[in-house]
Amino acid sequence: APAVIVAIDGPSGTGKSSTSKAVAAQLGLSYLDTGAQYRAITWWMVTNEIDVADPAAVAAAASKPEIVSGTDPLNPTIHVDGTDVAGPIRTQEVTSQVSAVSAVPEVRTRITELQRSIAASAERGIVVEGRDIGTTVLPDADLKIFLTASPEARAARRSGEIKGSDVAATREALLKRDAADSGRKTSPLAKADDAVEVDTTELTLAQVIECVVTLVEEKR
Numbered sequence: 001a002p003a004v005i006v007a008i009d010g011p012s013g014t015g016k017s018s019t020s021k022a023v024a025a026q027l028g029l030s031y032l033d034t035g036a037q038y039r040a041i042t043w044w045m046v047t048n049e050i051d052v053a054d055p056a057a058v059a060a061a062a063s064k065p066e067i068v069s070g071t072d073p074l075n076p077t078i079h080v081d082g083t084d085v086a087g088p089i090r091t092q093e094v095t096s097q098v099s100a101v102s103a104v105p106e107v108r109t110r111i112t113e114l115q116r117s118i119a120a121s122a123e124r125g126i127v128v129e130g131r132d133i134g135t136t137v138l139p140d141a142d143l144k145i146f147l148t149a150s151p152e153a154r155a156a157r158r159s160g161e162i163k164g165s166d167v168a169a170t171r172e173a174l175l176k177r178d179a180a181d182s183g184r185k186t187s188p189l190a191k192a193d194d195a196v197e198v199d200t201t202e203l204t205l206a207q208v209i210e211c212v213v214t215l216v217e218e219k220r
């Protein structure tokens, strides 16, 4: 079969990562978590004491860190200048600053180029998850999915992943990040015109996976 390119976009807490990894594993495709790349560059900025509230400072440093993503859906990895940052990129500190860093056009240009080259070299095809994959990074993807869910369902899922977290506070933080991601000038979070929207509010993860696998198989 020719390489199939699947773009999965949507806000946080819709099940994007769990769905994308499972679909890729089931179909023997590569997997790319683009949010992890924006988190990795944010981790580097924070670690190197770049003022993330200063877009010019972020832009000037955007090309400095070397970011390497492993694309095995059963073992996705992320390294910055050779350091494994899979743990540190999930901290509250990084999560609260990633929207500011990812809104800087120089950051997006650089990360987008990296994403396109990874997708082009995936021989059997790839599932790429993010916010702007169907609209900007891979507008010619074979299949575009836009996952949604009610704010309540998303907050409950996220809160379940974070030990000791409070659903109301998680909901506020999540809505704030979505508003920033949807409102930015450069490639905001958006549904592509030709994307299939899947509302996951009332679905189990297994049902969402099955739905997406069926849609991919229809394209092959």
Ligand code: C5P
Pocket: 012, 034, 035, 036, 038, 039, 098, 099, 100, 102, 103, 129, 130, 131, 132, 133, 177, 181
């Ligand atoms: O998906 P995840 O929550 O890990 O994404 C972290 C952040 O990275 C998002 O809130 C957004 O600011 C940024 N992002 C982006 N474009 C993408 C993927 C993620 O701007 N394609």
